[in-house]
Amino acid sequence: MLSKVSLNFGRLNIPRYAVGILLNYSISSASHQQRQIHHVRSYSTTFDYQDAFGLHEQLTDEENALRIQTHDYCQAKLLPRVIKAYREESFDPKVIPEMGEMGLLGAPYEGYGCAGVSSVGYGLIAREVERVDSGYRSTMSVQTSLVIGPIYNYGSEEQKQKYIPDLAAGKKIGAFGLTEPNAGSDPSSMETKAIWDESSKTYKLSGTKTWISNASVADVFVVWAKSDRHGGKIKGFILERGWKGLETPKILGKLSLRASVTGQIAMDEVRVPEENLLPNAEGLAGPFGCLNNARLGISWGALGAAEACLYYAREYALESDDQLNLNE
Structure with missing residues (x-):
């Protein structure tokens, strides 16, 4: 019978019980501090708060x-x-x-x-x-x-050679244009259109993407649009900063993600050359594959954020405990 459990949040000594053995706790009405544990074989282990899952x-x-x-x-x-x-x-x-x-x-x-x-x-x-x-x-x-x-998975060899090295080296910044004001991140409700112009061999992209990370500082944009040349199916396009009709206003006043930049990709008949169409993506599979x-x-x-919360909560608790002891 255990009458006291000692906790040390730095490296916590706790009992680990064999899997499958029934634990039966009965709390005495006279004292809530004692717990009776029947049919249990225990041994000691340690909890490392800096690597909680033993990863x-x-x-x-x-x-x-x-x-x-x-x-x-x-x-x-x-x-x-x-x-x-x-x-x-x-x-x-x-x-x-x-x-x-x-x-x-x-x-x-x-x-x-x-x-x-x-x-x-x-x-x-x-x-x-x-x-x-x-x-x-x-x-x-x-x-x-x-x-x-998406350039790696859906692009041509020429597109990979042209864009990926500078993006991987951080010489250029990229943005991903899917989410829209009236459609959210539902590609099937997308309003952005790509109209093929046979005379210039270009696609004219018109529409607005919003809540786009990196938008206002990006050099390269992977944008999704419904293409009339492909029966209204969704296709991916690579756009570059400086193209006529392309604007990227910044969204201000965010409550979170404030160390990153978020904005819109506004397109007014932006002419995209045929070689900037991602050839190996069509329909919902393209954007959904990227999201996956x-x-x-x-x-x-999210795991890293949770671990950081545990770390700083522990630091705060220990500092507060030390301060309380000093004041006693």
């Missing part, structure tokens, strides 16, 4: 090296910026070249200047970046999964 010991040496390298960069370079960036709702354009130099952009893809890490490796990158801030992770994820990704790729980084990022 690190399951990683390969290469994955652990990537995790540590990314963690060190994020803590040394991103963390000191984040409070100012959040308060001022400002995006530091140096972040993208830094990430490119570290090999974090386009990391899960092979060739074209990309690192070619495993899916777990890319998840570890997203985890460490969002451990600092969701805005930074969003910036990185859009560049990787939603810009480099992005979910991996988002989920790993």
Whole structure:
């Protein structure tokens, strides 16, 4: 019978019970502090608050090296910026070249200047970046999964050679245009149109995309539109900053993701050459495939954010406890 459980939140000694053995707790009406545990065999284990799931010991040496390298960069370079960036709702354009130099952009893809890490490796990158801030992770994820990704998966060899190396190196910034004011992220309700002009061999894109990460600072845009040349099916196009009819106003006053930049992609008959059509994507499969790729980084990022919350909550609790002891 256990009458007292001692908790140490730094490295917590707790009992672990054999799976399948019935636990029967009965609380005495005279004392709620005693618990009777029947038919139990226990042994000690430890809880590491910095690795709650015991993840690190399951990683390969290469994955652990990537995790540590990314963690060190994020803590040394991103963390000191984040409070100012959040308060001022400002995006530091140096972040993208830094990430490119570290090999974090386009990391899960092979060739074209990309690192070619495993899916777990890319998840570890997203985890460490969002451990600092969701805005930074969003910036990185859009560049990787939603810009480099569709060009890599759906683009021609010429498109891959032209765009991916500079995007992976952080020399250019990308944005992904799917969400619309009247359709949200439902591609089937998309209003943006691509009208084929046979005389100029170009598509004329008209429509508005909104809540687009990186929009106002991007050099390259992967935009989805319903193409009349393809029977109204959804097709992907690569646009570039400076093209006539393309505007990217910034959205201000966000409550979150303030360290990243968000805006619109407004298109008024933007002429897109035929060679900038993504040839290997058609219909809903194109944008949905991109979104599915992005979910991996988002989920790993959420893990990093949760771990950061645990870390800072623990630090605050220990500081408060120390202060209370000093005042007693």
